[in-house]
Amino acid sequence: MFQYIVRRILIAIPVLFGVTVLNFFIINIAPGNPVDMLVNPSATPAQIAMEKQSLGLDQPVWVQYIHWLGELLHGNLGYSYATREPVTQILAAHIGPTVLLMGTALIIGYLIAIPLGILCARKQNSWVDYLVTGFSFFGISVPHFFLGLGVIYVFASKFNILPTGSMNTLGGNGGIIDTVSHLILPASVLAIGIAGNMVRYVRSSMLDVLGKDYLRTAKAKGLRQFMITNKHALRNALIPIITVIGIDIPMLIGGAIVTEQVFQWPGLGLLTINSITSRDYSTLMAINLLAAIAVLLSNLLTDILYAVADPRIRYE
Amino acid sequence: MNVSKSSATKHILKYLLSSFMALTLVLLTACGSGSSGSGGSGKDTITLGMVNPPASFNPINTSDIAGQFAERVMFDSFLDMTSPMKFQPKLANSITTTDDQTYTIHLDPKAKWTDGKPVTADDVVFTFNLIANPASTVAVGSNLSTLEGLDTSGKLAKGQTAIPDLKKIDEHTVSFKTKAPVDPNYIKEMIGTKIITLPQHVLKNIAPKDLANSKYMQAPNVTDGPYKFVTYNNNAYIQYKANDAYYLGKPKIPKFFIKIEQASNLVADLQTGAIQANASGGIGDIPYQDLSTAKGLKNVTTTIHKQIGFQTMQFNTKTLPNPKVRQAIAYAIDRPQIVSKLLKGQGEIIDGPYTSLSPYLDKSLTKYSYDPAKAKQLLKEAGWDFNKTLNFVVPIGNLVRQQSGDIIVQNLKAAGLKVKETTYDFPTIMQKGAAGDFDLLLIGFTFNLDPDVSALYGPGGTYNFMKYSDPAATKLLAEGKAEPNAAKRKVIYNQLQAIWEKDMPVLTLYSNNEIVSISKDLSYGGPTPYWPGTVANFQKWAFKK
Numbered sequence A: 001m002f003q004y005i006v007r008r009i010l011i012a013i014p015v016l017f018g019v020t021v022l023n024f025f026i027i028n029i030a031p032g033n034p035v036d037m038l039v040n041p042s043a044t045p046a047q048i049a050m051e052k053q054s055l056g057l058d059q060p061v062w063v064q065y066i067h068w069l070g071e072l073l074h075g076n077l078g079y080s081y082a083t084r085e086p087v088t089q090i091l092a093a094h095i096g097p098t099v100l101l102m103g104t105a106l107i108i109g110y111l112i113a114i115p116l117g118i119l120c121a122r123k124q125n126s127w128v129d130y131l132v133t134g135f136s137f138f139g140i141s142v143p144h145f146f147l148g149l150g151v152i153y154v155f156a157s158k159f160n161i162l163p164t165g166s167m168n169t170l171g172g173n174g175g176i177i178d179t180v181s182h183l184i185l186p187a188s189v190l191a192i193g194i195a196g197n198m199v200r201y202v203r204s205s206m207l208d209v210l211g212k213d214y215l216r217t218a219k220a221k222g223l224r225q226f227m228i229t230n231k232h233a234l235r236n237a238l239i240p241i242i243t244v245i246g247i248d249i250p251m252l253i254g255g256a257i258v259t260e261q262v263f264q265w266p267g268l269g270l271l272t273i274n275s276i277t278s279r280d281y282s283t284l285m286a287i288n289l290l291a292a293i294a295v296l297l298s299n300l301l302t303d304i305l306y307a308v309a310d311p312r313i314r315y316e
Numbered sequence B: 001m002n003v004s005k006s007s008a009t010k011h012i013l014k015y016l017l018s019s020f021m022a023l024t025l026v027l028l029t030a031c032g033s034g035s036s037g038s039g040g041s042g043k044d045t046i047t048l049g050m051v052n053p054p055a056s057f058n059p060i061n062t063s064d065i066a067g068q069f070a071e072r073v074m075f076d077s078f079l080d081m082t083s084p085m086k087f088q089p090k091l092a093n094s095i096t097t098t099d100d101q102t103y104t105i106h107l108d109p110k111a112k113w114t115d116g117k118p119v120t121a122d123d124v125v126f127t128f129n130l131i132a133n134p135a136s137t138v139a140v141g142s143n144l145s146t147l148e149g150l151d152t153s154g155k156l157a158k159g160q161t162a163i164p165d166l167k168k169i170d171e172h173t174v175s176f177k178t179k180a181p182v183d184p185n186y187i188k189e190m191i192g193t194k195i196i197t198l199p200q201h202v203l204k205n206i207a208p209k210d211l212a213n214s215k216y217m218q219a220p221n222v223t224d225g226p227y228k229f230v231t232y233n234n235n236a237y238i239q240y241k242a243n244d245a246y247y248l249g250k251p252k253i254p255k256f257f258i259k260i261e262q263a264s265n266l267v268a269d270l271q272t273g274a275i276q277a278n279a280s281g282g283i284g285d286i287p288y289q290d291l292s293t294a295k296g297l298k299n300v301t302t303t304i305h306k307q308i309g310f311q312t313m314q315f316n317t318k319t320l321p322n323p324k325v326r327q328a329i330a331y332a333i334d335r336p337q338i339v340s341k342l343l344k345g346q347g348e349i350i351d352g353p354y355t356s357l358s359p360y361l362d363k364s365l366t367k368y369s370y371d372p373a374k375a376k377q378l379l380k381e382a383g384w385d386f387n388k389t390l391n392f393v394v395p396i397g398n399l400v401r402q403q404s405g406d407i408i409v410q411n412l413k414a415a416g417l418k419v420k421e422t423t424y425d426f427p428t429i430m431q432k433g434a435a436g437d438f439d440l441l442l443i444g445f446t447f448n449l450d451p452d453v454s455a456l457y458g459p460g461g462t463y464n465f466m467k468y469s470d471p472a473a474t475k476l477l478a479e480g481k482a483e484p485n486a487a488k489r490k491v492i493y494n495q496l497q498a499i500w501e502k503d504m505p506v507l508t509l510y511s512n513n514e515i516v517s518i519s520k521d522l523s524y525g526g527p528t529p530y531w532p533g534t535v536a537n538f539q540k541w542a543f544k545k
Helices: A002-029 A034-038 A045-054 A061-073 A087-122 A127-141 A144-158 A175-210 A213-220 A225-263 A268-277 A281-309 B005-032 B065-071 B121-132 B184-192 B208-213 B263-272 B288-296 B323-332 B335-342 B372-381 B399-414 B426-435 B471-482 B486-503
Strands: B045-050 B079-083 B086-089 B092-097 B102-107 B167-170 B173-177 B227-233 B237-242 B255-260 B300-305 B310-315 B389-395 B418-424 B440-445 B506-512 B514-519 B522-524
Touching: A002 A061, A002 A281, A034 A045, A034 B426, A061 A281, A087 A127, A087 A175, A087 A225, A087 A268, A087 A281, A127 A175, A144 A175, A144 A225, A144 B263, A175 A225, A213 A225, A225 A268, A225 A281, A268 A281, B045 B263, B079 B184, B086 B092, B092 B184, B102 B121, B102 B184, B121 B167, B121 B173, B263 B288, B263 B514, B288 B300, B288 B514, B310 B399, B323 B372, B323 B399, B323 B486, B323 B506, B335 B399, B335 B506, B389 B399, B389 B426, B399 B418, B399 B440, B399 B506, B418 B426, B426 B440, B471 B486
Parallel strands: B045 B255, B389 B418, B389 B440
Antiparallel strands: B079 B086, B092 B102, B102 B173, B167 B173, B227 B237, B237 B255, B300 B514, B310 B440, B310 B506
16 A cells, blocks of 8 residues: 555656646747736836836746746745745645635534435435425535625625625634634535535445345344444445545635635635736746646545545555 | 444534534634724724725835725825825925935925934935845835836845935935926926835835845835824724824824725715715725715715826737728727727817826827828828728726727727727736737726826837837837926927927827815815826815814
């Protein structure tokens, strides 16, 4: 197992290298450059040329890339073209809020989806099943921004029970209660999408398992239904679901970008959008690298969990 | 892997849950520290809502209004322009001249940096020389370009480090000389209100080329304004605290925040009291569809202000060389509909780069009306090929402008023109514009109150994507810039407006008013009708008792 993990990590290195090359060139193919966003209306062409030179943007793209890679290997992600802050510092400030938001959304989503999915499978084709399936389609299809604006309108504007956005009350004491109250709306919006997706997997996986012979045997032995469902069936039903968790992570990153925009959640999603519109190459490259690492890691974690859940799976 | 079968799932779930809980707790404690005091209701905190995140806190390298606004909470300019051409003293008691060529800055002797050291003539000389240093990266270079010894970018020749006629007269007096006589109002605006003095004793050991990336420029720790910088949480908020030793009086509200948020959230935040006002200057615009909601709120006062910024449609004069065709298109555009429909009537139609806030607007100029019949007739006269498709590019980022693009497309089709509209993000527009890869292009500007608009109409101007160059206009632009007498300048700019009206290199579409809401809890403060006036007296902002 240990060898397997090491091997997987080693394979990840060329993959990451390829990702950075692709990203760097794609970002550079996009028209415009950071200086366009930095100049003021009365700047002279000479000033703009000078600015480009000072940022090294007058060099060919491949030279810029090699320079960037060289800096990266020294652990330096460079400076943001926009704010001139070290990129590591910017990322460090934004990673916590995003992990908090996505983690909370993931947990809430699964806490809703797993029991509901089991219920649907147990009561197949009943009104409960139809209702939950209807809810899951709603969760999958409603856009994050629409749902976000909707809940802001209801809970913040209309009834003023929850804040409209950001992570803390400005000028307030901060603290857990304050952060949680800011977290409820964005995390719920993300969770609804995750739950909607997950319910279908849990339901079909559970249906699959419930029809198996060994469960009929368990029933014949006189085991209570509760035990059958939650002990014998659930564990086997979880195996395909673990794969879905791995697929959920990249989806979640995409959803977080939109949700963070709507709720002004100070995480990586908001940073990504702003970096794209200002062509902040260095920040964008760092975010992409981070996202690629997150996806590769979540895939690896999925495979490991797989082995944990199913003793028949062995990695050599 | 040797885990007993029945409990594996439970283990996984338990592990996931407990690790998540631990993580949450760690993060919450990490995020929860940092700010103190009571929430917005405590009347010790003022929060302004802003839509655009500031690009920089470097006072000599900031070109965006959001950044300039954020800087002016902690840094003082020499003067403030509270309304068009009305100046009031700040760091300087006055800027004087007897010959329109030698100018003297008289600093307020009481002015102090937050570390207790006085703001002196040495700081001013240091700042000017730093801006003009060929090695420094700055955005305000052109503001100094009228000075003796500097080029059009406001830079010294390579190897030089001192502006020739910049002199320290005494501890609190500095004088400088321009190449030729200049309108004093130009100096008062471009230098008086836009050049921010930096502390020499803090920055003197940093090489000019390294200054932009220095720690100081990301988190200025020695400043001279009413509030001190505390922290900037990227794209979320900027936190300040009162500078109790401020030379113009201790600020009445201890904590100051600028909250960066979506425009669609502004009204909700005003309603809940999360913000006390929105920022003015086009960086905190409340959407027009929210105007009636904002006006209906009981806890805020909502007013409408005119702006100096405006939106344009540039013509590519290389692909549309015949002025008749450009005039025809100007007649074809239904600007009144754009203003009434998209701006809910909150804007003015302008012809030329001056809005009604500008003293240089020639009000006698006849405006282009909406006249599709005349448009068709002019196109016929010009021999326009109606099979040609116009390439129309529209930037995203400003919803009203995007929607105006759709109206323009309908108008052009109604006039019998073929048109293909494409939307791009702003950096792409800049590139397409510079490359001349368009026939029609939408773009907005906020210049200065000073009437010089060479950047848009002058040959080689940064924003002259039209590639417009008319010998008479070029000559007048140079004269207008060089003329020190305001009345004579007005004559020159009137002539220019007449030429541009005829040549039609760019159609100015509209200048949108801005919606400003201020909490009724404030007894003083909030955005003023002209944005630089908003940043004039932060120390006086106060809540009602």
